[in-house]
Amino acid sequence: MLQPGVILSGRYEIIEKIGSGGMSIVYKAKCNKLERFVAVKVLRDEFCTDEEFVRRFKVEAQSAASLSHHNIVNIYDVGNDKKIYYIVMELLEGITLKEYIKNNAPLSDTETIKIAASIASALEHAHDNHIIHRDIKPQNIIITKDGIAKVADFGIARVSTDTTIVVPSNASGSVHYISPEQARGGFSDEKSDLYSLGITMYEMATGTLPYQAESPVSVALQHIHEDLPKPSEKNDEIGKCLESIIIKATLKKAEFRYSSAAELMSDLKKANLTPEENFVNIRGVDDDAPTLFMSDHDMEKIWSEEEKQKEKRRETTDKPKSMIEKVVVFMGIISAIVFVSIVSFLLYNGLKDKIAPPKKISVPALQGYDIKEAEEILEEHMLGKFIKEERYDDQYALNEIIEQEPQKDTLVDKNEVVSLVVSKGPPMCTVPDVTNFKFTTAQDRIRKENLKSKIITEDHDIVETGNVIRQSPIGNTKLRKNELVTIYVSNGKKEIEVRVPKIEGLTLSKAESNLNSRNLEIGATTYTHHDTIPKGIIISQNVKEDEMVKEDYEIDVVISLGRKITYIETLSVPDLLATGQTEGHVKLVLVNKGEENVVFKKLVKYEDFPLSVMVTGEGEAVLKAYLDDVFQYEETFIFTKEVGE
Known part of the structure; x- marks a missing residue:
């Protein structure tokens, strides 16, 4: 912290x-x-x-x-x-939407729609920029003092907490608001954000969450398997329109939800104007949707409904008819048959010579024609078509015919089917995503995809020099072979020169403040004694005042330790000789500030004692005495007298 x-x-x-x-x-x-x-x-x-x-x-x-x-x-x-x-x-002054809900829930339809529309507008902007939030929840929405809803934490990877889970390893999102596809660990897209917004709307409108359980995993399973409790069961004052919007946004199958944030916003605006009109289109099973796996319960419902319909049809079929009805139906059928037969005979005999097609038709040349033109030609020749294959080709443009079978000028019967091979155009290449790569690596990856690259350099405060800031087109776009990908490469932060201020004579903290105000820094600091400059004051700087340097440059300084003071003491060493001994080798060792220095070493006679020895140092010191290299005693003392006193 x-x-x-x-x-x-x-x-x-x-x-x-x-x-x-x-x-x-x-x-x-x-x-x-x-x-x-x-x-x-x-x-x-x-x-x-x-x-x-x-x-x-x-x-x-x-x-x-x-x-x-x-x-x-x-x-x-x-x-x-x-x-x-x-x-x-x-920095915003306000509270989270979660706190706002706790204090004011349930919110009115008008207020719920207003806040939801603001969130949807933010999501629309993000989705247009290819950013999926993945963790929409009231805790990530700020309500400012002005009543504006602001979405936070866009696109930032989340980690496991008590409210944010991973089920399984690649699912993400806060458990009470997570979409079914995120809970399964499957693919998540813009519609996953809309699901989370739907749950958020549910909480605003009812004051409660739709799915609650003892463990995060249990809540996630409820999102996958259990139907959404109707909001009106929790708040009977909610409008039908708003309830339908919430239900559509939170459908289990993503393809049945709103297709975009813009579509959701459109319904929210309508709901604000006509809250009781039920215009929300909640789709059923979509024929064009991806293959869906039906549960046993779903299948039982389908079979049951089918049996009901069959029973109705059997009742209708088996219902007895009166004799008169039978006669009327029989005579009607006979009359229709006779009439159609007469008309067909007359038309055939009168027009057969004019409309009879030739027995054999020459197949026209179709190679190189556009598929639509080829269809018209075949129709004129009373022939059918069959798309045998579609493939990429460097010589034929998109939708042009590459091959045909039978070949041109072949004689075939009327309505003979001609098989066509249609061009998908030159081979498509996938643009690699090279954002934040070194530009040399980016060029290599683009080249390997048979595309060309162009570099444009830009100053950038964040992206490292030489790395790709962005690209056009973006990654995973499809291009033709040898088409151009533009990569914008960082020059690094724009170099701005600033004037160096005078910091000599200042304390280190004041010097740092002065330098930081100009986007400069304190560099290396060296300390030394100075006879006139007080302790803690800067003696010198390595770049002189008023010189121009680049922003973030580091200025080295020398800082004063104050005047160096030398202390001196005169020590008296008593007689160390043994009885009857007339002389001996005396060694005196001074221990001061962790260092040992020999301050006296010579042959001393009996009459030289007591010895007077002068030593210098600072603070507390110890004098150790040795006779003929044998330790005799030690004395602790403190230096108190300055040299010159």
């Missing part, structure tokens, strides 16, 4: 903690460059060591930073400082 006063990247000064979640902690901070308050979301330490998690965190946060919408929390910056990964966001 960061402490108040910590400055990230020399720019964002942490003020206080304002929130936390499973993967991050949010702080209020001040941007010293732009002089404004911001919210800084910092990735928790336990996730910073996971390289893959950090990589996705950076990539997805940068993608989210590209969004600009009045219902989306703005992301200003993404970066890291000494393994602290963070996102800088718009």
Whole structure:
């Protein structure tokens, strides 16, 4: 956890903690460059060591930073400082939609529709930019003091918490709002976000969640298997129209839900105008939908309904008819047969010579024609067609005929079918996604897909120099062979030169503040004694005042330790000689500040004692005495007298 006063990247000064979640902690901070308050979301330490998690965190946060919408929390910056990964966001005054629901639920239809429309508008903008939120829930919606709903946490990978699960390993999303396809771990797209919005609308309109259980997995299974409880069962004042919108948005099969956020917004607007009109089209089984696996219960219902219909038909068929009815029906049938026979005979005999087609037809040349033109030619020649194959071809354009069978000028019967091979155009190539790759790697990947590349360089504050910022067209787009992919490569942060201020004579903290205000940094610091400059004051700087340097340049400084003071003491050493001994080798060792130095070593006679020895040092010291290299005693003392006193 960061402490108040910590400055990230020399720019964002942490003020206080304002929130936390499973993967991050949010702080209020001040941007010293732009002089404004911001919210800084910092990735928790336990996730910073996971390289893959950090990589996705950076990539997805940068993608989210590209969004600009009045219902989306703005992301200003993404970066890291000494393994602290963070996102800088718009600081909003307000509460989460979850808190708002707790305080005001159930919300009125008008208020539910207003908030839902704002969220849908944000999702429409995100989906248009190919970003799927994957975790829409009231906790990620901010209601500002002005009553504006803003969506947060776009596209940022989530991790397991008590409310966010992974079922199985590739499913993501908060369990109470997760779509069935996410809960299964299957493919999730824009419609998964709309499902989560539908559950959020349910909670706004009723004050409760539709699925609740003791464990997250049980809740996820309810999303997959159990029908949505009708909102009107929880709130009988909800309008029919709003209820239908919620039901359509939360259908189990994604293909039956709203096709887009724009379509959902359209129904929300209608519901606001005509709340009791039931215009919402909730689809049944779609013939064009992907193959669906029906449950035993579904099959039993279908069989039961079919048996009912068969029974009705049998009753109708078996109903006795009167004799008169039978006679009328019989005579009608005989009359119709006679009439049709007479007309057919007359027409045939009168027109057979004029309309009779030739016995054999010459097959026209179709190779190189467009398929529509070929169809017209075949129809004129009274021949049919059959698409035998569609394949890519470098010589024939899209929808042109490559081959035909039978060949041209072959004689065939009327209505003979001609088999055609139709061109799908030149072979299609898949554009690789090269965003955030080194430009050389990006060029190689594009070349391997038989495409050409063009480089445009741009300054960028976040993307590393030489890496791809974005590309056009985006990854997974289909192009013809040798078509062009433009990659925009980062020049790095735009180099701005600033004037170096004078920091000599300042304390280190004031110098740092002055430098940071100009986007400069303190570099290496060296400490030394100085006879006149007080301790803690900067003596010199390696770049002189008023010189121009690039932003983020580091200025090295030398800081004063103050005047160096030398202390001296005179010590008296008593007689160390044994009785009857007239002389001996005396060694004195001074221990000061962890260092040992021999300060006296010579042959001393009896009459030289007591010895007077002068030593210098600082603070507490120990003098050890040795006679003929045998330890005699030690004395502890403190230096108190300055040299020169």
